[in-house]
Amino acid sequence: MDKSEKKTTTRRDFLFTTSYTVGAVGLGAVVWPLIDQMNPDKAQKALATTEVDISQIEPGKSITVLWRGKPVFLKRRTQEEILEARSVALEELPHPEKDEERVKSGKDEWLVMLGVCTHLGCVPLSNKGDYKGWFCPCHGSHYDLSGRIRKGPAPKNMEIPKYEFVDANTIKIG
Amino acid sequence: MSEKEYVPKSKAGKWFNDRLPLLSLASHLTDYPTPKNLNYWWTFGGILTFCLLTQIITGIVLAMHYVAHADLAFASVEHIMRDVNYGWLIRYIHSNGASMFFLAVYIHIFRSLFYGSYKSPREIIWIIGLMIYLLMMAAAFMGYVLPWGQMSFWGATVITNLFSAIPLVGDSITTWLWGAYSVDNPTLTRFFSLHYLIPFLILGLVVLHIWALHVPGNNNPVGIDIKKPSKDTVPFHPYITIKDTFALLLFMIIFAGFVFFAPNVLGHSDNYIQANPMVTPAHIVPEWYLLPFYAILRSVPDKLGGVILMFGAIFILFILPWLDTSKVRSAVFRPIYRQFFWILIVDVLVLGYVGAMPAEGIYLVLARVGTVYYFLHFIVILPVVGYLEKTEPVPLSISEPALSGSADYSMAKKDNEKI
Numbered sequence: 001m002d003k004s005e006k007k008t009t010t011r012r013d014f015l016f017t018t019s020y021t022v023g024a025v026g027l028g029a030v031v032w033p034l035i036d037q038m039n040p041d042k043a044q045k046a047l048a049t050t051e052v053d054i055s056q057i058e059p060g061k062s063i064t065v066l067w068r069g070k071p072v073f074l075k076r077r078t079q080e081e082i083l084e085a086r087s088v089a090l091e092e093l094p095h096p097e098k099d100e101e102r103v104k105s106g107k108d109e110w111l112v113m114l115g116v117c118t119h120l121g122c123v124p125l126s127n128k129g130d131y132k133g134w135f136c137p138c139h140g141s142h143y144d145l146s147g148r149i150r151k152g153p154a155p156k157n158m159e160i161p162k163y164e165f166v167d168a169n170t171i172k173i174g
Numbered sequence: 175m176s177e178k179e180y181v182p183k184s185k186a187g188k189w190f191n192d193r194l195p196l197l198s199l200a201s202h203l204t205d206y207p208t209p210k211n212l213n214y215w216w217t218f219g220g221i222l223t224f225c226l227l228t229q230i231i232t233g234i235v236l237a238m239h240y241v242a243h244a245d246l247a248f249a250s251v252e253h254i255m256r257d258v259n260y261g262w263l264i265r266y267i268h269s270n271g272a273s274m275f276f277l278a279v280y281i282h283i284f285r286s287l288f289y290g291s292y293k294s295p296r297e298i299i300w301i302i303g304l305m306i307y308l309l310m311m312a313a314a315f316m317g318y319v320l321p322w323g324q325m326s327f328w329g330a331t332v333i334t335n336l337f338s339a340i341p342l343v344g345d346s347i348t349t350w351l352w353g354a355y356s357v358d359n360p361t362l363t364r365f366f367s368l369h370y371l372i373p374f375l376i377l378g379l380v381v382l383h384i385w386a387l388h389v390p391g392n393n394n395p396v397g398i399d400i401k402k403p404s405k406d407t408v409p410f411h412p413y414i415t416i417k418d419t420f421a422l423l424l425f426m427i428i429f430a431g432f433v434f435f436a437p438n439v440l441g442h443s444d445n446y447i448q449a450n451p452m453v454t455p456a457h458i459v460p461e462w463y464l465l466p467f468y469a470i471l472r473s474v475p476d477k478l479g480g481v482i483l484m485f486g487a488i489f490i491l492f493i494l495p496w497l498d499t500s501k502v503r504s505a506v507f508r509p510i511y512r513q514f515f516w517i518l519i520v521d522v523l524v525l526g527y528v529g530a531m532p533a534e535g536i537y538l539v540l541a542r543v544g545t546v547y548y549f550l551h552f553i554v555i556l557p558v559v560g561y562l563e564k565t566e567p568v569p570l571s572i573s574e575p576a577l578s579g580s581a582d583y584s585m586a587k588k589d590n591e592k593i
Contacts, residue, residue, distance in 0.1 A: 040354050
């Protein structure tokens with residue numbers, strides 16, 4: 001093509017643009033399955049609920065169950081522990097949440113949360129740390145009796161999973 | 175590149191070489207003019223090639239016996255150790271080989287830092303080298319997960335959780351990496367697949383690394399440009415091949431020392447306990463070669479900040495050729511930089527030490543000081559020293575005395591012998 005010729009949109013430009021566009025869509029359509037295959041598969045999603053019998057847990061004790069490969073703490077708190085968790089001013093908390101928001105109303109003694117440190121995913125140790133709740137040995141995060149972060153590198157409170165009381169003695173997580 | 179065109183002597187050789195010039199390549203590699211003053215710090219390129227091949231060969235063999243499944247992996251590693259003929263030897267070579275690989279690569283990198291090998295015109299060699307280093311860390315990390323011990327599992331948990339620090343999409347990315355809602359069987363199988371892939375990517379980059387090296391040729395202890403070929407150079411074969419082989423033999427003695435006398439000293443005993451998602455070990459520590467970066471991660475009280483600084487500590491090396499403003503390459507002629515170089519070495523060693531210690535008290539203070547100094551070295555000290563420093567006279571060539579008399583040359587020479 002003559003270089004001095006004035007640049008106008010030609011049939012060939014149109015063909016280039018449409019070819020590139022179709023090519024890009026096609027490439028995306030091929031790449032997406034290759035990426036999405038790495039997301040949790042049906043077998044993993046099928047493990048999404050766990051039912052737990054809580055009739056044997058004494059006040060002040062806790063158990064740990066596995067849900068979706070992660071530990072879940074179920075703690076039956078004593079009245080003193082509940083009062084202590086509720087006596088904290090919200091301004092003191094790095095991630096302000098009321099204790100009431102972290103339990104089901106009327107079931108205040110039951111704290112159900114993911115036993116996963118929000119820093120880098122270790123399992124915190126119970127009845128340890130400066131706030132009598134949990135302490136993560138990996139990088140030194142301290143959690144209180146409501147599972148809220150109080151000190152250390154973790155940015156958030158321990159997560160409360162979706163759960164419900166099926167009956168008085170059974171909790172369904174997920 | 176070569177001054178004279180290579181022509182095979184035999185008719186068959188010529189016929190083949192005209193169609194695929196492999197013989198020309200071989201001729202280039204044997205005759206490749208190399209500075210005659212290369213010291214033993216220059217032998218680690220060859221040693222690293224040996225390390226890569228060792229890992230590939232032992233790795234292929236281990237994959238014949240290993241089972242990548244959360245329920246079977248731990249037992250299959252014990253099966254390799256107890257039942258497979260020479261399985262213990264092959265696994266110990268592979269696991270200690272990773273440490274030897276990193277030992278060699280750190281020496282290789284610090285050699286480059288001391289003699290200014292990363293500077294123009296060798297920036298691309300340096301950048302490809304850093305890409306190899308990043309892939310090595312990825313391969314080592316994933317390989318450490320495969321035995322599915324406690325350290326494997328919790329190391330994988332901590333490292334993959336680093337990505338959850340990314341705002342908005344962090345959690346989705348972490349779940350995507352896991353293929354589950356925690357480190358689980360899907361994580362193990364994909365890590366195995368990628369662990370097998372990465373060494374071959376590294377091999378490809380090594381070819382590019384050497385190709386890029388053969389364009390300007392080797393840097394050398396005095397760090398000056400030399401004419402090639404000239405009286406300053408020797409052919410790669412036999413002069414460098416024999417020196418590399420001798421250094422490799424010494425290296426293999428140390429390697430064998432670990433494999434046969436202290437095969438577990440660089441590992442962690444918790445990894446002989448099968449992975450348990452319910453219990454985190456009291457002290458999670460990565461392998462020794464990642465400790466300085468782990469110390470940087472833990473020195474920051476903020477999650478995202480720690481992750482950014484940790485990756486930043488590696489990525490800052492990519493712009494190193496442009497941060498160093500000095501015209502002189504070799505630290506032999508840079509009296510001020512030379513001292514900061516050794517301070518940096520001490521700094522990295524201190525970071526490595528505190529990375530292995532609990533993140534509290536004096537260790538946390540040291541980690542913070544070490545982290546600040548690390549970045550200070552690259553962002554402030556290096557550019558400023560390059561401007562202010564009065565460098566010593568650089569020789570005109572390797573064979574000739576320095577610009578302003580022979581005294582300086584003898585010093586440079588002495589330095590080379592010492593190093």
